[in-house]
Amino acid sequence: MKHLQSKDLLGIKHLASGEIELILETAATMKHILSAPTKKTAHLQGKSIICFFLENSTRTRLSFELAAKYLGATSSNISGSGSSVAKGENLYDTAKTIDMMGTDMLIMRHPQSGAHEFIADKVSASIINAGDGMHEHPTQALLDAFTMKEEKGQIEGLKVAIAGDILHSRVVRSNIWTLTKLGAEVRVTGPATMLPRLIEQTPAIVCHDVKEACYEADVIMGLRVQLERQQAALFPSIREYARFFAIDEAVLKLAKPDAIIMHPGPCNHGVEMPTYIHEHERSVIHDQVMNGVAVRMAVLYLLNARRNLQ
Numbered sequence: 001m002k003h004l005q006s007k008d009l010l011g012i013k014h015l016a017s018g019e020i021e022l023i024l025e026t027a028a029t030m031k032h033i034l035s036a037p038t039k040k041t042a043h044l045q046g047k048s049i050i051c052f053f054l055e056n057s058t059r060t061r062l063s064f065e066l067a068a069k070y071l072g073a074t075s076s077n078i079s080g081s082g083s084s085v086a087k088g089e090n091l092y093d094t095a096k097t098i099d100m101m102g103t104d105m106l107i108m109r110h111p112q113s114g115a116h117e118f119i120a121d122k123v124s125a126s127i128i129n130a131g132d133g134m135h136e137h138p139t140q141a142l143l144d145a146f147t148m149k150e151e152k153g154q155i156e157g158l159k160v161a162i163a164g165d166i167l168h169s170r171v172v173r174s175n176i177w178t179l180t181k182l183g184a185e186v187r188v189t190g191p192a193t194m195l196p197r198l199i200e201q202t203p204a205i206v207c208h209d210v211k212e213a214c215y216e217a218d219v220i221m222g223l224r225v226q227l228e229r230q231q232a233a234l235f236p237s238i239r240e241y242a243r244f245f246a247i248d249e250a251v252l253k254l255a256k257p258d259a260i261i262m263h264p265g266p267c268n269h270g271v272e273m274p275t276y277i278h279e280h281e282r283s284v285i286h287d288q289v290m291n292g293v294a295v296r297m298a299v300l301y302l303l304n305a306r307r308n309l310q
């Protein structure tokens with residue numbers, strides 16, 4: 001596949017496996033560019049990119065901003081508190097206002113699942129989902145897959161265990177679609193109160209606890225317990241959670257000897273995993289952050305190429 005099919009990146013569920021592979025291959029080229037002494041290129045010169053984040057972010061927002069700058073684009077940011085959203089302006093009016101200023105790509109994080117789909121066909125800018133509610137976080141899954149491929153050579157045939165707050169995680173949904181489309185087996189586990197009923201309708205295998213999920217796994221991924229999205233206490237205590245679902249040395253021993261440890265961040269140290277696992281020699285968590293810039297450069301580059309076809 002040479003081009004992305006859509007002007008937008010709204011999620012992974014509707015991407016073809018060839019499109020995912022194209023993004024990962026392009027990201028490898030971008031990583032070469034990033035390793036050069038002068039990182040800047042002119043691929044997006046003259047293009048205007050806006051980051052509009054209505055939820056907090058360190059990794060996603062900063063890596064998109066850097067990716068846009070490294071590709072030569074003009075980029076600006078707005079957030080909820082500093083914009084007219086705080087005065088009650090609705091999403092359509094806000095998106096249309098940004099669009100009418102000659103914006104080529106609008107990178108948005110929004111607390112509402114489906115917010116990106118709602119505006120995508122109402123604006124001419126390409127809409128990039130940087131996280132929507134509990135739905136999808138496509139570029140996180142793409143950088144996770146890129147990191148796995150870099151470490152393991154290929155995604156096909158990998159056994160990937162994902163433990164934590166499955167209910168609230170947009171990362172797990174995007175990861176299930178990405179990894180199974182590329183031929184991996186995805187196992188998920190978490191407290192019963194943190195497993196959505198709809199998980200049975202995905203290709204993921206649901207496991208009873210973290211030990212079952214991680215048995216002979218190639219990749220072990222912890223997911224942040226999203227305390228800010230919990231309406232009620234979904235587990236009795238941190239100690240109780242950690243007993244069945246935290247990634248520790250005993251869990252690591254059940255996985256393959258060369259299994260890698262991942263986490264999308266930010267991590268609750270001592271909940272999803274202790275600090276020594278986060279900083280373990282088999283942890284690639286810091287590599288995930290680095291690869292996020294290359295993957296987001298690839299997404300911007302490919303969406304711009306798709307726009308040039310229109």
Ligand code: CP
Pocket residue numbers: 056057058059060061131140264265266
């Ligand atoms: N993984 C992730 O989305 O992190 P941020 O919230 O820091 O962007």
